[in-house]
Amino acid sequence: MKFQVFVITIWVFSLSFASVSARFLPNNITGIPPWILHNATKTAAWEAFTRFAGCRPGERRDGLSKLKQYFSYFGYILNSPSNFTEDFDDELEKALRTYQQNFNLNVTGELDDPTLEHIVRPRCGNADIINGTTSMNSGRSSSFHTTEHFHTTAHYSFFPGAPRWPSNQRDLTYGFLPANELTDEVKAIFTSAFQKWSAVIPLTFTQTDSYFLADIRIGFYGGDHGDGEPFDGILGTLAHAFSPTSGRLHLDGEENWIVSGDVTTASLPSAVDLESVAVHEIGHLLGLGHSSVEDAVMYPSISSRTKKVELANDDIEGVQLLYGNNPDFNGTTTNSGSRERDTSGGVPSYLGSRWGLGVVFAVGFGSFFL
Numbered sequence: 120m121k122f123q124v125f126v127i128t129i130w131v132f133s134l135s136f137a138s139v140s141a142r143f144l145p146n147n148i149t150g151i152p153p154w155i156l157h158n159a160t161k162t163a164a165w166e167a168f169t170r171f172a173g174c175r176p177g178e179r180r181d182g183l184s185k186l187k188q189y190f191s192y193f194g195y196i197l198n199s200p201s202n203f204t205e206d207f208d209d210e211l212e213k214a215l216r217t218y219q220q221n222f223n224l225n226v227t228g229e230l231d232d233p234t235l236e237h238i239v240r241p242r243c244g245n246a247d248i249i250n251g252t253t254s255m256n257s258g259r260s261s262s263f264h265t266t267e268h269f270h271t272t273a274h275y276s277f278f279p280g281a282p283r284w285p286s287n288q289r290d291l292t293y294g295f296l297p298a299n300e301l302t303d304e305v306k307a308i309f310t311s312a313f314q315k316w317s318a319v320i321p322l323t324f325t326q327t328d329s330y331f332l333a334d335i336r337i338g339f340y341g342g343d344h345g346d347g348e349p350f351d352g353i354l355g356t357l358a359h360a361f362s363p364t365s366g367r368l369h370l371d372g373e374e375n376w377i378v379s380g381d382v383t384t385a386s387l388p389s390a391v392d393l394e395s396v397a398v399h400e401i402g403h404l405l406g407l408g409h410s411s412v413e414d415a416v417m418y419p420s421i422s423s424r425t426k427k428v429e430l431a432n433d434d435i436e437g438v439q440l441l442y443g444n445n446p447d448f449n450g451t452t453t454n455s456g457s458r459e460r461d462t463s464g465g466v467p468s469y470l471g472s473r474w475g476l477g478v479v480f481a482v483g484f485g486s487f488f489l
């Protein structure tokens with residue numbers, strides 16, 4: 120009987136793997152470092168939006184529907200993306216105004232250069248506005264935007280309903296998708312990222328090998344991986360994570376992740392610092408939404424070749440509102456000026472090409488267990 124169950128399990132898994140790998144096989148070739156392929160043949164899809172510079176309300180341009188899809192994806196347009204037109208209509212203008220407010224840009228409702236420069240930045244795949252409600256700048260009352268208070272008011276946000284891990288779950292475990300076959304060096308980056316948060320709140324995070332029993336499950340995936348939030352390859356969306364108590368943290372396996380060395384001196388323009396993104400996504404796992412404070416780790420975007428791993432006061436205030444203070448936390452933060460800081464020095468090293476296979480396996484798992 121046990122044998123039958125085992126055989127069925129293998130069969131089901133094989134079926135899943137075969138169908139998924141046929142649909143989602145990444146285009147990078149095992150044995151060739153993916154960053155070389157990316158560098159040679161790909162540019163981030165959002166770069167195409169720069170051609171809309173100066174486009175005004177009322178104009179019609181091919182591709183504006185794609186820009187509306189972008190705004191829809193991040194919560195700025197509520198209508199269904201299926202029938203977006205190529206017109207610069209009121210809906211797009213309204214989305215632009217809200218976006219500009221959230222990112223502290225001049226609220227022009229136009230596709231000016233500073234706005235486009237922000238739009239094309241790599242960023243977190245989580246929406247800024249969830250179900251039409253936002254706690255970033257645009258969701259706050261106008262009294263928050265007086266010049267007097269603008270820089271002193273907290274801008275952190277929570278998911279709708281402010282979900283958090285319950286009080287009987289203060290010691291959380293995290294595991295890594297086995298198929299990714301991550302090295303200890305990569306796992307240590309997440310350990311460090313978790314410590315940024317456990318330093319300020321009374322929660323602990325412990326690595327476990329029991330991935331499927333872990334409170335927090337971390338995996339790198341390629342493209343569509345079964346949760347309705349497909350990754351898009353190089354840059355664009357980098358990662359996403361779910362609100363408590365889901366515990367799912369997904370990263371785009373096709374990024375050129377920097378795992379050691381000084382990311383700011385990386386030769387590759389699309390190099391992304393893994394720890395910076397991990398710290399941000401763990402914030403989501405704990406219940407934080409996006410912040411309009413550019414120095415906060417919960418700011419939605421991060422430029423490539425940038426390191427930002429130290430919590431800002433805005434991040435700390437937000438997460439402590441959910442969980443209280445860590446008694447050992449002395450109330451100071453080293454966030455200021457840390458965005459370009461590198462802690463290890465030396466030549467940056469990339470996550471290797473063995474990922475090509477890892478991602479394929481990951482997708483197989485993903486469709487099953489997400």
Ligand SMILES: [Zn+2]
Pocket residue numbers: 243244245399400403409419
């Ligand atoms: Zn995010």
Ligand SMILES: [Zn+2]
Pocket residue numbers: 344346348359369
């Ligand atoms: Zn996902």
